Amino acid sequence: MRVAVVGLGKAGLPLAAVIADSGIEVFGVDLDSRKCKMINSGKNPIPEEFGLDELIAKHGGKRLKATSDYRDAADCVAYIVIVPLILDELKNPDFRVLESAFREVGKILKKGDIVVLETTVPPGTTENLVKKWLEEESGLKLGEFYLAYSPERIMTGYSISRLREFPKVIGGVDESSGKKAYELYLKFIPNLHLVSNARTAEFIKVIEGCYRDVNIALANELFKIANELGVDFYEARDKANHEYCHIHLPSTGVGGHCIPVYPWFLIKEMEKREKFGYVKLLKVAREINDEMLNYWAEKIVLECLKVNKPLNKVRICIKGITFRKGVKELYHSRNLALARLLIEKGLDVRVYDEMFTPEEVEELGLKWGDPEEADVVFDCFELKIFTKSG
Amino acid sequence: MRVAVVGLGKAGLPLAAVIADSGIEVFGVDLDSRKCKMINSGKNPIPEEFGLDELIAKHGGKRLKATSDYRDAADCVAYIVIVPLILDELKNPDFRVLESAFREVGKILKKGDIVVLETTVPPGTTENLVKKWLEEESGLKLGEFYLAYSPERIMTGYSISRLREFPKVIGGVDESSGKKAYELYLKFIPNLHLVSNARTAEFIKVIEGCYRDVNIALANELFKIANELGVDFYEARDKANHEYCHIHLPSTGVGGHCIPVYPWFLIKEMEKREKFGYVKLLKVAREINDEMLNYWAEKIVLECLKVNKPLNKVRICIKGITFRKGVKELYHSRNLALARLLIEKGLDVRVYDEMFTPEEVEELGLKWGDPEEADVVFDCFELKIFTKSG
Numbered sequence: 018m019r020v021a022v023v024g025l026g027k028a029g030l031p032l033a034a035v036i037a038d039s040g041i042e043v044f045g046v047d048l049d050s051r052k053c054k055m056i057n058s059g060k061n062p063i064p065e066e067f068g069l070d071e072l073i074a075k076h077g078g079k080r081l082k083a084t085s086d087y088r089d090a091a092d093c094v095a096y097i098v099i100v101p102l103i104l105d106e107l108k109n110p111d112f113r114v115l116e117s118a119f120r121e122v123g124k125i126l127k128k129g130d131i132v133v134l135e136t137t138v139p140p141g142t143t144e145n146l147v148k149k150w151l152e153e154e155s156g157l158k159l160g161e162f163y164l165a166y167s168p169e170r171i172m173t174g175y176s177i178s179r180l181r182e183f184p185k186v187i188g189g190v191d192e193s194s195g196k197k198a199y200e201l202y203l204k205f206i207p208n209l210h211l212v213s214n215a216r217t218a219e220f221i222k223v224i225e226g227c228y229r230d231v232n233i234a235l236a237n238e239l240f241k242i243a244n245e246l247g248v249d250f251y252e253a254r255d256k257a258n259h260e261y262c263h264i265h266l267p268s269t270g271v272g273g274h275c276i277p278v279y280p281w282f283l284i285k286e287m288e289k290r291e292k293f294g295y296v297k298l299l300k301v302a303r304e305i306n307d308e309m310l311n312y313w314a315e316k317i318v319l320e321c322l323k324v325n326k327p328l329n330k331v332r333i334c335i336k337g338i339t340f341r342k343g344v345k346e347l348y349h350s351r352n353l354a355l356a357r358l359l360i361e362k363g364l365d366v367r368v369y370d371e372m373f374t375p376e377e378v379e380e381l382g383l384k385w386g387d388p389e390e391a392d393v394v395f396d397c398f399e400l401k402i403f404t405k406s407g
Numbered sequence: 408m409r410v411a412v413v414g415l416g417k418a419g420l421p422l423a424a425v426i427a428d429s430g431i432e433v434f435g436v437d438l439d440s441r442k443c444k445m446i447n448s449g450k451n452p453i454p455e456e457f458g459l460d461e462l463i464a465k466h467g468g469k470r471l472k473a474t475s476d477y478r479d480a481a482d483c484v485a486y487i488v489i490v491p492l493i494l495d496e497l498k499n500p501d502f503r504v505l506e507s508a509f510r511e512v513g514k515i516l517k518k519g520d521i522v523v524l525e526t527t528v529p530p531g532t533t534e535n536l537v538k539k540w541l542e543e544e545s546g547l548k549l550g551e552f553y554l555a556y557s558p559e560r561i562m563t564g565y566s567i568s569r570l571r572e573f574p575k576v577i578g579g580v581d582e583s584s585g586k587k588a589y590e591l592y593l594k595f596i597p598n599l600h601l602v603s604n605a606r607t608a609e610f611i612k613v614i615e616g617c618y619r620d621v622n623i624a625l626a627n628e629l630f631k632i633a634n635e636l637g638v639d640f641y642e643a644r645d646k647a648n649h650e651y652c653h654i655h656l657p658s659t660g661v662g663g664h665c666i667p668v669y670p671w672f673l674i675k676e677m678e679k680r681e682k683f684g685y686v687k688l689l690k691v692a693r694e695i696n697d698e699m700l701n702y703w704a705e706k707i708v709l710e711c712l713k714v715n716k717p718l719n720k721v722r723i724c725i726k727g728i729t730f731r732k733g734v735k736e737l738y739h740s741r742n743l744a745l746a747r748l749l750i751e752k753g754l755d756v757r758v759y760d761e762m763f764t765p766e767e768v769e770e771l772g773l774k775w776g777d778p779e780e781a782d783v784v785f786d787c788f789e790l791k792i793f794t795k796s797g
Contacts (some may be wrong), residue, residue: 140636186646212646213639220638221647224629228652231625234688239614241685242673246530248610249603256576256602257611262618263653283632293699295631298624301691308684 020201021046021090023118024100025056025083027063028135028169031176032099034072037081039205044090045083053083065334065344068177091125095201098122099135099169100290101274101349106283110139112146119147123154131163133187133198137222137275138166139282144190165198166215167191168222173344184208188218226279227299230264233276236300237309240267269397270309270351272340277306277349310355317359317395320402324392329363334391338370338378342398345372347381352397356383367391410591411480413438413508414490415446415473417453418559419523421566422489424462427471429595434480435473442671458567481515485591488512489525489559491664492570493738500529502536509537522589523554523577524605527612527665528556529672533605534580534696555579555588555760556605558612563734574598578608616669617689623666624692627699630657643683659787660699660741662730667696667739700745707749707785710792714782719753724781728760728768732788735762737771742787746773757781 018041018223022033025047037043047053055062057078061070073081084090100118105111115136122132132151134143139252143166148159155162171179185206189195191214199211212218236254243250254264271277280299287295321331340350347353359366360383367386368378388394396402408431414424415437427433437443445452447468451460463471473478490508495501505526512522522541524533533556538549545552557577561569575596579585581604589601602608626644631642644654661667670689677685711721730740737743749756750773758768759775765775778784784793 063535140638184646184649210646213642216636217638217646218641219645220636222635224643224654225647225652227629228625228647228654231621231688235618235621238685238688239617241682242677243610245677245682245685246606246610248530248607252603253607253611253614256574256600257615257618259574262615263615264618269781272462287632287635290635292635295628295635297691298621298628298688298695301687305688 018042019090019093020046020095020097020168021093021122023047023087023090023096023098023122024136025049025062026099026101027051027066027173028176029099030056030063030073030173031069031171032064032097032135032180033081034069034076035177036097036176036182036205037076038072041080041204044093045075045081046087046090047083048085048086048226050085053085056081056083063173065174066176067174072177087121087125094134095131095354096122096126097133097135100134102138102278103274104278104281109285110282112142116146116150119150120154123151123206126151126155126162127158128157128161129163131194131197131201133165133167133202135167135169137168137226137279137282138219139286140216140219140223141286142166142219148190148310159190159194163189163194163197164191164215167198167202168218170222170225173341173346180206182208184210186210186212186218186221188212188215190215207301223279223282224353226276227283227302229265229276230271230280230306231298231302232263233268233271234305236267237270237305237312238267239264241312267400268309268351269313269355269400272308272348272350272352273344273346274348277303307351310358313355313395313400314358314362317364317393317402318364319395320404321364323404326392329365331365331393332386332391333359333364333366334369334386334388334394335359335366335397336369336388336394337397338381338383339372340366343372353381355395355397363388408432409434409480410482410485410487411483411487411512413437413477413480413488413512414526415439415442415452416455416489416491418561419489419565421456421459421561422455422462422487422525422559422570423471424459424466425567425570426595427466427488428462431594433466433469433471434483435471436475436477436480437473438475440475443475446471446473453563455564456566457564457718462567462756477515479509484519485521485523486512486516487523487525492526492528492668493664494668494671497673500672502532505532506536506540508542513541516541516545516547516552518547518551519553520553521584521591521779523555523557523588523592525557525559527558527616527669527672528609529676530606530609530613531676532556532609538580549580549584553579553584553587554581554605555584556608557588557592558608560612560615563736570596572598574600574601576600576608576611578602578605580605587620608656613669613672616666617673617692619655619666620661620670620696621688621692622653623658623661624695626655627658627660627695627702629654631702657777658696658741658788659698659703659745659790661696662738662740662742663734663736664738667693697741700741700748703745703785703790704748704752707783707792708752708754710783710794711754716782719755721755721783722776722781723749723756724759724776724778724784725749725756725787726759726778726784727787728758728771728773729762733762745785745787 768775
């Protein structure tokens, strides 16, 4: 039995490795041929992923073959697609990468094959768009092939253990697709749950992200109120939380490819249907999180006023620009946006991040700076402002 | 040692009983003299409170004496106040009951006494208002008496076990007050945590309620979206929830004295300070929950259209009017508000609730009706609409 995994990114590669480790021969398809070469020579391109080094060393180029050519995967019986879905400038989903991947799969699709999408998508995507793309390219009709959805639930750094321990859901666009895909996934996912249909599985993944986004917005809002009232938010949170109360941590906002993206799937779909009243909370949560930069910018400027220098001469260091500590990823990073916002205001801003070299920082169009040499340092992960005394 | 508990309601009486059961002599003060008589004869006025019958039977009239006269409690060393705080029509806290109770306590306050507030209040209430009321009435200054805050964390039905097992916080308006109050409470609260100050303790309780309100609003919003998308919300919720995801249950909104009240404490305080942007999420969550009746009203009307009768002749039964199933309490009940909303629309609405007699329903200005005889029944707790076929 041969399985193809299309997309060998942070979600796809750990999955491909886990499938290979279960004894199944895997063809990993990724357009990045350098990455394919690395994998085939047993080297792990995502070193921060705990446990992945061993799996790639063991299976890379052997049971897990990486390729940039879909035709190499032509005699697989199952195609798992896990490529990025981003938002366009108007916050609508940009399906181009997804469409292109499925049209390629469609070209090599054979009767009886199973196709499973893992990328987080707006509910309805698999049964509407994916089905159409596959049918158009393959000339087959659903029923001649099987189509299902199973959302990745990984977290960079913990993906292997997530795949092996965390509950995973799967749903088909029809009953036999659900059953077939469930049977396939059981071979490598131990904690697997079949749900009513693909749309339900899609919805499950999106609402998890919405829960996080809304609760981070709540934490940010309560953090601002606590400061206004002169209460230590962290002490209050620590004592407020218990079995039934899960107040999250405040932040500079929410970045990355996941949480700030998923609420828009529901917001845009409901707006299309003129159900504006159904997404009020999701929308305001997005606003609160995205506007946290203004809150921090004001705090930083107020701190700069304490330095005995003209405001535009105060050297500010923004420490930490990735969207999350320890993950070298800048997509929708609010920390990076905060640095740019302060620069736009005409302030002297330097940037420091332990994951970036000074050269890499300059390539982003920013000035690198040592926190030790700044007058005011804002630590984006600790949410703390340090001012040089004197 | 004698301790007074002012307010023998659903929160005060279980506390008074637990204190008495720890071996301390308790004077319970409540203006309802009938209730005091019941308690003194060993009868429990809150039968739905699990375990309270035994405690009242054991201590009522003996170690726990109920009285309507504050003077009977004049030689207590500690005064715990736990009387209602409601909102006025403009959603501002109405402190009148609280003020009156503290002014009475102030009149009998002696040097060295400890006063503790347990009612959920806007952060700052204890150090600002309560201190002032006590000082004005007693002629004493803080330091001559001790003042602290420890929020009740009961839940009707489970109050005794909550007091004995659940973590409880306490904070003083100054350091010695915190210490003194903590030592006192340790005598009857095993899982007790001293926090920085009274304001922090007040904030802790309020944000717990805010977490609940916002998450119920999120559940309501996601429920509406799920219905729109043709997804079973309950199936999705069941599979979405795990260790890090706690999506709540949808409802007709949020009623009772607690959750729909507390967010307003923060909203109104921030609005007073012109920090409108700090309470956007809390405010929209309140709106979503309070507007759920319109959603359900529309669903019910759409269901009525299926009945072969003129719309105003379709008999509707609203089943369940209390704010929570099994608790005979109508304060801010959205189920009651839903019944009234449908009546206002000119529909033929009857009401049924297993906790109310037909006479009690009529006293509310509503018509009682048997669900069996209605064309359309809406179960407010199950969120299900039943239509008589034919």
